[in-house]
Amino acid sequence: MIETVDLTKKYGEFVAVNHLNLHVKSGEIYGFLGPNGAGKTTTIRMLTGLLQPTSGKVFIDGINMEEEPIKAKARIGLIPDTPSVYPKLTGNEFLNFIAAIYEIPPEESVHKVKEILEMLELSHKADELIETYSHGMKQKIVIAAALLHDPSVLILDEPTVGLDPKSAKLIKDLLRVYASRGKTVFMSTHILEIAERMCDRVGIINHGTLIAEGTIEELRRRVGEGEGTLEDLFLKLTGGEDTKDLLKFLED
Numbered sequence: 001m002i003e004t005v006d007l008t009k010k011y012g013e014f015v016a017v018n019h020l021n022l023h024v025k026s027g028e029i030y031g032f033l034g035p036n037g038a039g040k041t042t043t044i045r046m047l048t049g050l051l052q053p054t055s056g057k058v059f060i061d062g063i064n065m066e067e068e069p070i071k072a073k074a075r076i077g078l079i080p081d082t083p084s085v086y087p088k089l090t091g092n093e094f095l096n097f098i099a100a101i102y103e104i105p106p107e108e109s110v111h112k113v114k115e116i117l118e119m120l121e122l123s124h125k126a127d128e129l130i131e132t133y134s135h136g137m138k139q140k141i142v143i144a145a146a147l148l149h150d151p152s153v154l155i156l157d158e159p160t161v162g163l164d165p166k167s168a169k170l171i172k173d174l175l176r177v178y179a180s181r182g183k184t185v186f187m188s189t190h191i192l193e194i195a196e197r198m199c200d201r202v203g204i205i206n207h208g209t210l211i212a213e214g215t216i217e218e219l220r221r222r223v224g225e226g227e228g229t230l231e232d233l234f235l236k237l238t239g240g241e242d243t244k245d246l247l248k249f250l251e252d
């Protein structure tokens with residue numbers, strides 16, 4: 001479970017994240033939806049203890065990130081927006097290295113690594129250097145690394161960017177299985193359709209402020225009778241009138 005209390009980040013005078021209050025339950029896939037520059041990555045970096053908030057608090061499974069960072073971070077699996085891999089390691093070597101960092105005993109990690117490579121359909125590449133992997137395969141090996149220690153909170157920053165449809169579907173299914181095991185999934189995206197298809201509940205962030213939150217159904221109801229689609233709401237809320245015109249133009 002993830003909780004933030006008035007979480008705020010300023011860069012100088014610029015407010016990147018503004019008094020954010022989130023409550024994401026276990027078993028839930030939460031979509032953090034907003035246009036580019038809205039503050040998604042900044043929020044995720046604070047949730048994961050990589051960036052110090054200007055003010056406010058982060059709790060992971062009730063553990064205060066500021067007071068017990070190692071304990072809180074041990075509960076998290078992070079898939080960052082620009083993941084770094086070690087190109088000169090094989091998939092197997094990389095995952096065993098990560099397992100060692102998380103202090104998973106070797107006899108256990110051998111089994112875990114094998115299982116996870118199978119699940120992500122990477123077994124055939126296990127003994128090849130990561131530099132030979134496609135973009136989608138690299139993304140999957142990063143996901144495997146994030147899942148190795150069986151975190152109770154999985155955080156993904158724009159996970160589907162650059163993924164082929166098959167890999168995107170695989171990730172979608174995997175997140176669903178993960179959440180059904182009582183884990184918390186928090187995922188950022190700037191694409192409404194992805195939030196719609198993958199998430200139980202969505203929060204919309206714009207200019208650092210959470211401006212709407214609810215299930216897709218609830219948000220849809222908010223749009224009201226005949227007032228347009230969820231896309232219209234999203235664009236209206238995020239002030240994307242230009243984008244809307246562009247979309248209309250493309251549809252015509």
Ligand SMILES: Nc1ncnc2c1ncn2[C@@H]1O[C@H](COP(=O)(O)OP(=O)(O)O)[C@@H](O)[C@H]1O
Binds near residue numbers: 011037038039040043
């Ligand atoms: N290190 C930084 N210094 C100054 N401004 C930053 C820094 N990181 C991000 N920003 C600004 O904060 C805002 C939010 O950025 P970010 O969290 O990356 O947005 P998103 O992930 O939603 O696209 C943007 O306007 C961005 O330019």
Ligand SMILES: [Mg+2]
Binds near residue numbers: 040041042081157
């Ligand atoms: Mg981002």
